[in-house]
Amino acid sequence: MNTKYIDLINQTFDFPQEEFQVAKGELQFHNIDLMALTRQYGAPLKFTYLPQISNNINRAKSWFANAIEKHDYKGKYNYCYCTKSSHFKHVLDEALKNDIHIETSSAFDIDIVENLKAEGKINDNTYVISNGFKRAQYITNIARLINDGHKNAIPIIDNYEEIDLLSQEIKGKFNVGIRIASEEEPKFEFYTSRLGIGYKNILPFYKNQIANNKKVNLKMLHFFINTGIRDNAYYWNELLKCLKVYTSLKKICPTLDSLNIGGGFPIKNSLAFEFDYEYMIDEIINQIKLTCEEEDVDVPNIFTEFGSFTVGESGGAIYEVLYQKQQNDREKWNMINSSFITTLPDTWAINKRFILLPLNRWQDSYERILLGGLTCDSDDYYNSEQHMNAIYMPKYNKDKPLYIGFFNTGAYQETIGGYGGLQHCLIPSPKHILIDRDDEGNLTTKLFSEQQKSEDLLNILGxxxxxxxxxxxxxxxxxxxxxxxxxxxx
Incomplete structure (x- = not known):
């Protein structure tokens, strides 16, 4: 009989996969021995596998290069990283090894940009695309960056006042983009994004505030879809509406030469995940070219802003199952030695799913369980996997500790969870490990941060x-x- 956990996975999925293998009954992630990592550093812990950041960047760049060559597309492609996905220095350092650009969203982001410039990680040729609703400090910081010579800084206009606010602080000419306020999917509680300027208002806005403004050049049209780039009627409809605005603007604005198709790619959240990235990129390039040819305008340079796609698949979290509680005839709760609310807040806030697998005991029999966190909050649990609406794990055995891992957690979790600060019920943040490879391809590990101590939290509390x-x-x-x-x- 096929009653082992590894049998369940083999029967349910195409397994092993590129990043996941099993050796001697234990899970390997990108050939990292996760149980050895856990024995060395303990659990709970978080880790970042830095090479995956570069890997995903170069995958996307190659897909765009292939599509541009296939369609004889005359524009250039620029890969931007959304810093809000993870502001950590080790993430930016790794990403910037790959000739990319940066998208910012707040005033302090510009301080990070200036820090990176001082270290020589970026220069004046690096595009800094500044999104978000801008008020005093953000405007001041953008102006300082441009006044100091960073001519490839492009603030994206989000509302009607920002042109005047920027003009008051920036010396000389500067480039801007305009963000389109796209219409949201029907399931949303509102019809139009709160960010940007409506489709019908963009041409009048350009004519009234930019066309005759000697200080301002319109360089970019910014198109962002909240749900990301997906192969559905909603996305293609919004893209075509955006292209109509672009071609109309291009006919009266010769300085406009770039289209930012912001809105990220999905990342793998299940062993059954399928997404044809190459097809999507190929068709986007094709649609842009066809529309521009029909309207007899030059094709734009393409910018993308990939945040989760850049860093998400580099992250993971490891927990130990402390205890099993049989609460009724059907429900068994495996209690982890941390909290989902504090360490993986997206699972609680927006019901986001991550890949969940045990690290050890793959040769043992399995059972259906629920996973509970340590806080006293009723929402501190994780109870469903997309492929089967249940969690199956090796059977609990108090004499054989079980370790579990959540994978592709590298985007947003630390910033949403309040890294370094207070956590719900004062559950401490786990230690964080950086994993890299040296020039010979050998794995290296480094402790980035220790688990929070009681005095860390008490100091915050006064x-x-x-x-x-x-x-x-x-x-x-x-x-x-x-x-x-x-x-x-x-």
């Missing part, structure tokens, strides 16, 4: 130093020492 009185003696508890004093006057 408990800088706690004092207690025992038997008329003063006890002062500091970070490193405990002192006992006979002084009774406090």
């Amino acid at each position: 408990y800088k130093q706690s004092t207690t009185k025992i038997n008329n003696k003063k006890i002062e508890s500091t970070k490193n020492t405990v002192k006992i004093s006979e002084n009774d006057n406090y």
Whole structure:
């Protein structure tokens, strides 16, 4: 009988896969021995496999290069990374090894850009595309960047006041883009994105505020779809509407030469995941070219802003199953030694699914379970996998510890969860490991951050130093020492 966990996976999926294999009953991820990693650093832990960032960037660049060559497309392609997906320095350092550009979304992003410039990681030729609703500090920082000589900084106009605000602080001419306020999918609670300027208002806006403004050149039209780039009628309809606006603008605005098709690619969230990236890119290039030829305008340079696609598949989280609770005849809860709300907030906030697999005991029999976190919140659980609407794991055995991993968690989790700050029920943030490869291809690991300690959280809460009185003696508890004093006057 095929009753082992590995039998279940082999029967359900095409397995092993490029990044997942099993050796001696234990899971390997990109040939990383995850149980060895866990034995070395303990659990819970998070990790970032840095080479996957470069791998995904170069996959996308090759797909666009192939499509541009196939269709004899005359425009250039520029890959931008959305820093909001993960602002960490190790992520930016890895991504910038691959001749890419940056998309920002807030004032402090510009400080990161200036830091990277000071280190020589980027230069004045690097495009800095600044999105978001801009107010005083963001405007000031963008202006400072441009005034310091970064001519490839392009603020994307989000509302009618931003042209004037930028003009007041920027010396000389500067380039801008305009963001289209795309219509949302029918399932949304609202019809039009709160960001950008409506389709029908873009040409009047250009004529009123940009056409005769000697300081401003319109360089880019920015098209963003909240649901990302997907092969459905909604996406293709919105793209064609965008292209109509682009060609109309191009006929009256010679400086317009770029189209930003922001809105990211999906990433793998199941072993059954399928998405034809090459087809989507090929058809996007084809549709842009056909529309421009029909309207007799030059094709634009193409910009993309990939955040989750860049960094998402580099991340993972590992937990230990502490205990199993049989709550009724049908439901078994495997309790992990951390919290989903604090470490994987997307699972709780937007019901996002990640790839979930055990690290060990693949040769053991399996059972259907639910996964629970440590907080006292009723929402701190993870209970469904997309392929079967249930979780199956090797059977709980208190004498044989079970370790589980969530994969492709590298985007947004730290920033949404409040990295380095307070966590729900004061559950500490786990340690974080960086995994890389040296010039010979050998794996290297580095501890990026330790698990939070109680004093880290107490300091945030204002408990800088706690004092207690025992038997008329003063006890002062500091970070490193405990002192006992006979002084009774406090």
